[in-house]
Amino acid sequence: MLENLRTLGRVIRTLATKDPVTRVRRFYEIQSPGVEFAARTTRYMNVGYWEDGVTSLDVAGAALATKLADAAGFKPDDTVLDVGFGYGDQDFAWLRDRRVAKVHGINVTPRHVEHAQQRARQEGLAEQAEFQLGTATALPFADGTFDRVVALESAFHFYPRSAFFAEAFRVLKPGGTIATADIIPLSNDTVRMSISSGPLSFVKFSIPDENWHDRTVYAEQLAAAGFVNPDVQSIQDRTWEGWRRFQAARPSDPEFQAEADRSAVKGMANHWRDEKLIKKELSLLDYVIAVAHKP
Template sequence: MLENLRTLGRVVRTLATKDPVTRVRRFYEIQSPDVEFAARTSRYMNVGYWEEGVTSIDVAGEALANKLADAAGFKPDDTVLDVGFGYGDQDFAWLRDRRVARVHGVNVTPRHVEHAQERARREGLADRADFQLGTATALPFPDASVDRVVALESAFHFHPRSAFFAEALRVLRPGGTLATADIIPLSNDTPRMSINSGPLSFVKFSLPDENWHDRRTYGEQLTAAGFGNVEVHSIADRTWEGWRRFQAARPADPAFRAAVDGSAVKGMANHWRDADLIKKELGLLDYVIAVAQKP
């Protein structure tokens, strides 16, 4: 019960925050990691890419990270900048599996940065993995200094996303690639504030109006920023429903119930109880992989 009250307090504080960067940081401090990652093997924070038969969000989360790496065209000698990296699980996977030369991470949430920094030290990767506080619209890197810029389910927060596109173009070397996995509406005609279900509250409270636009506008903004070879394609059919099924089933999972107290189980069940509304509103959202190249 005490943790529920603390969570409620963090929600109220977040909603009262006017500064967009601080609001996003506080949004990611609402949920206790002990609950968010209970009975899990990773700290992926994305909705996942759900292949047929996949039932684990840890597997789906890494699959989405791999989809983004494929889209970005990672090569072993690349320097990668990951903007809004969460806890950094994808960065360690890319260092291990893609053997990229170096990963830089920028994030506005101190909890995330500290966790990733400590993991890099613990795993002996501090010389290849650098994580720091910073914002997507003022990247702390020189011009033409990285080969790939990626944002794994984070760019919808950036205020505005178009300013991030300009910064990504600046820091990329000629021929470098920007790739995002991102959340947008299917139609510009859908009012952002019409999304009312609890699990999609981030649409109202941590997504700026400037970022609420469809695939076509997304591509136009990349082109306007100076990118070429722009592609924006939907993977919504492999994201939202798998994520919803996993989260809705979690309160009944014995491992989850054993790892958290009863109030957290009840809170999760209440959060996901209105399946019809959640499905309806997920049907208004797209999920895209966007790729663009610096000339």
């Protein structure tokens, strides 16, 4: 009960926040890590890429990070900027599996930055993985610094995303690539504030109106920032339903029940109970991998 009251207090504080950057930071401080990552082996914070037979968000989350790396065309010795990196699991995977030379991470949430910094030190990667506080629309780097700029399920928060595109263009080297895994509406006709289910409350409360547009506008904004050959592809059929099934089943998972507070388990079950409404609203959301290049 006490944890539920604390969570409610954090929700109220977040909703009362007018500054968009602070609002996003507080949004990611609502859920206790002890609940969010109970009975899990990673701290991926994305909805995942759900291949047939996958039942774990840890596996699906890693698969989405791989999908983004493939789209960005990661090569050994690349210098990568990861904007809105969460807890940084993908960055350590890219260093290990893609052999990129260095990853810089920017994030507005101190909890995330501190965790990633500590992990980098523990794994002896502090020289290859640097994480710091900062915002996507005012990147603290010189022009032409990076080979790749990526945002794994974070750019929908950036205020506005078009300003992030301009900053990404600036800090990329000529020939560099931007790649995002992102959440947008399937249609511009969908009213953002009409989304009302609990699991999709982030749509109403943490996506600015300026970022609420379909694939066509997304590509147009990349082009307006100076990028060429923007390609915005939907992977909706491999994201939302797998994520929904996993989350809806968690309250019944004995391992989750053993690790999470009893009131948190009950709260999550209540959060996901309206399957019909959640499915209906998820059908209005697209999930895209977008790629473009700096000439």
